[in-house]
Amino acid sequence: MNNPESIVECDLLVIGGGINGTGVARDAAGRGLSVILCEKDDFASHTSSASSKLIHGGLRYLEFYEFGLVRKALLEREALLKIxxxxxxxxxxxxxxxxxxxxxxxxxxxxxxxxxxxxxxxxxxxxxxxxxxxxxxxxxxxxxxxxxxxxxxxVDDARLVVLNAVDAKERGARLFSRIECTALNQVDGRWEAKLESRCNSETQVIKVVARAVVNAGGAWAGQIQNLAESGLTTKLxxxxxxxxxxxxxxxxxxxxxxxxxxxxxxxxxxxxxxxxxxxxxxxxxxxxxxxxxxxxxxxxxxxxxxxxxxxxxxxxxxxxxxxxxxxxxxxxxxxxxxxITRDYHLHLVDHGAPIVHVFGGKITTYRRLAEDVFHLLSAHFHNSRPDWTSKELLPGGDLSTTFPSRDNVLHRDAFVADCVLRYNFVNRATIQRMAQAYGSRIHVILEGCLDEEALGPELVPNLFTREIDYLVKNEFATTADDILWRRTKLGLFCSEADHARLKDYVKSYFASTKSA
Missing domain, CATH: 3.30.9.10 (D-Amino Acid Oxidase, subunit A, domain 2)
Structure with missing residues (x-):
């Protein structure tokens, strides 16, 4: 059956839930803009989970005289380590x-x-x-x-994407996964977008009216560029x-x-x-x-x-x-x-309502890219709030202090060791993994747990229902693969029977919440 179309308005519509899209959504939401982000699959389900997992300057780019790109990435390497x-x-x-x-x-x-x-x-x-x-x-x-x-x-690249999405949500952004932008048109000085989600026989349609759009579609950015009919024909x-x-x-x-x-x-x-x-x-x-x-x-x-x-x-x-x-x-x-240069290219088209097309880029420079996107759009929003994302920790980053600092980076090993001692009733490898993945939010997941039984059934080796529930409630996970390959990397240790058991659990979780 078809659900009725809902209409929502926002300052900024971001299309694409990879590292660049979620970074832009976080940056803009932190400046007070109303933000909607749509991603046709799971967050980080494509290029942003298929990197070499490195935050680096790109030593090999020096051979191609990309000194500006390398310097920018090296500066970001320090900033990201701290946040x-x-x-x-x-x-x-x-x-x-x-x-x-x-x-x-x-x-x-x-x-x-x-x-x-x-x-x-x-x-x-x-x-x-x-x-x-x-x-x-x-x-x-x-x-x-x-x-x-x-x-x-x-870096765990997919988790970096998810943490940016979580932070954007906590700052007021609305993020939708598994919903695709199928139409994008200018009407009366605004962008009107049609977002469609198909699940079994049901179709959900959301109409978004936005003052501006950011095309962060990654490998699909060229298709979104054509969808917008903004007059830009970048050769990719x-x-x-x-x-x-x-x-x-x-x-x-x-x-x-x-x-x-x-x-x-x-x-x-x-x-x-x-x-x-x-x-x-x-x-x-x-x-x-x-x-x-x-x-x-x-x-x-x-x-x-x-x-x-x-x-x-x-x-x-x-x-x-x-x-x-x-x-x-x-x-x-x-x-x-x-x-070919790995530096990003931003193209602003402001014939009527503005749209910024994002092409290229490295996971290392995503935060700087998001700042540059806002700088292009700031005049359209009459928003002059200062850059802030290098000064605010990503969720779970407060290992020893509550602000980005050298101390937080140097305290990491001690933090992990403290978690192993505090939760000594759980397998050591599990706590080490969780401490590195969630940082201080491991304490949110394990709040009130005094023994391993409190973590619930172990559906996959070293993965308990307490953590699974957290990922579904707080980190946008909706399938077993979201959990096994993007929120964790436990798919490497998972049998077919484990996968089926987790799949059934996630399916029953959503069925129970839908009927509640």
Whole structure:
């Protein structure tokens, strides 16, 4: 049956629930604007959960003279560490030198520039290492003699998106997942949008009247640009990046940066304690945006490169899981996909009601992008409130203080240890995971729990109904996959029976709330 159409008004409609869309919604809501955000699937269900999970300046971009992008990203690296110290953590990288590729002097010079392009308060400077004496050499091929160590940061990318969405909601924004913008027109100096959600036989329609629109549709941004008929015809190139996950290939907690003879850079990262994450590729993509997946050729490419550096050899049969995402990059005329700029492009069209189209960008620079979007629109709203998102913690970030600071970052390990001690009736690994994922909000989830029984049934290994209920009530989760792959990464440890059990529980949860 069809539900009647509802009509809502707002200052700003944001289309797209990835990192850029939720970042824009958070920024605007914090400035007092009324905000509506729509996402056709789950938050972070596409490119924003398919990154290399890094908050970094982009060392390889120096090779393409992208000094401005690298500096901007390095500044953001420090800011994000401070506003989400539970979720974003320093990570040491080892870059082996390989004869015949980039010379040692060039790598050392690049790292020197990387260290000094922006102020660095929290992370260590780069240095040379010899694998015969440095523990990072264990597990590497013996022909590799020396390299470099530097520090960037790691993030659970999908959770970063969700935390921005949660904060936007708590500041007054209205966010809708699994509802698609199917029409977008200017009427009497306002945007009128039609949002449609289909669930089984029911169709929900929401008509939104907005003073301005931000198109943050990611890989679908070009389609939304056409839907708006705003006169802008930006030429985009879709570039796919793929990653694979295998059983842990080496001991220790370092990440590795490997050079490929074709000029590409590939990361090998410690992942969920038991795995190694390897990626990414850079390939032009012209297929179905809803069916993006790693190819056999990409799997072989990443496995072969890993085998050139690690003693433990892998092949396609060792792949435990994989994922792929697509970035919409503005065509800069470069023939090489890996050389196209990753900096974002914002296009304001203000013939009548304004719309900002967002193209490209990196997860590291999302917060700065959101500020720049508002700067483009501020005159239209007569809103001159100062920038604020670098000064306010994301939910759960108050590990030792209630404001972004160096202390919060440095207190992270002590905070996790305190949680393990406080909730010693729960599996240690579970509490460590929860403390890192939720920060101080772990205490909200476990409030009143004095024993493991209070957490409810364990539907998936190390996942209890107390946490599941929190994710559904507070973090927009509506399916088992939302929980297993985006709110947590427990899908890696989940059997088919576990998945079915969780699916049934979530379905019954919504059935009971609907009938209540």
């Amino acid at each position: 989400a110290p539970h979720l974003i953590t320093p990570l040491n990288f080892v870059m082996p030198h390989r004869k015949g590729l980039r010379p040692r002097w060039l790598l050392r010079l690049a790292l020197l520039v990387y260290d000094h392009l922006a102020p660095r308060e929290l992370l260590q400077a780069a240095r040379s290492i010899h694998f015969s004496t440095d523990k990072s050499g264990q597990g590497l091929q013996k022909y590799l003699k020396h390299g470099f160590r530097y520090t960037d940061a790691w 190139r879709l570039v796919k990046g793929s990653h694979l996950i295998v059983k842990k290939l080496y001991s220790g907690t370092d990440a590795y940066l490997f050079q490929h003879p074709d000029g590409r850079i590939v990361f090998a990262l410690p992942f969920q304690d038991q795995f190694t994450l390897i990626g990414t590729t850079d390939l032009e993509y012209e297929g179905d945006l809803n069916q993006i997946a790693i190819t056999d050729a990409e799997i072989n490419y990443l496995c072969e490169l890993s085998n050139q550096y690690f003693e433990t050899q892998i092949s396609a049969r060792d792949v435990v899981s994989s994922y792929a995402g697509v970035r919409p990059l503005v065509d800069d005329g470069n023939d090489d996909a890996k050389a």
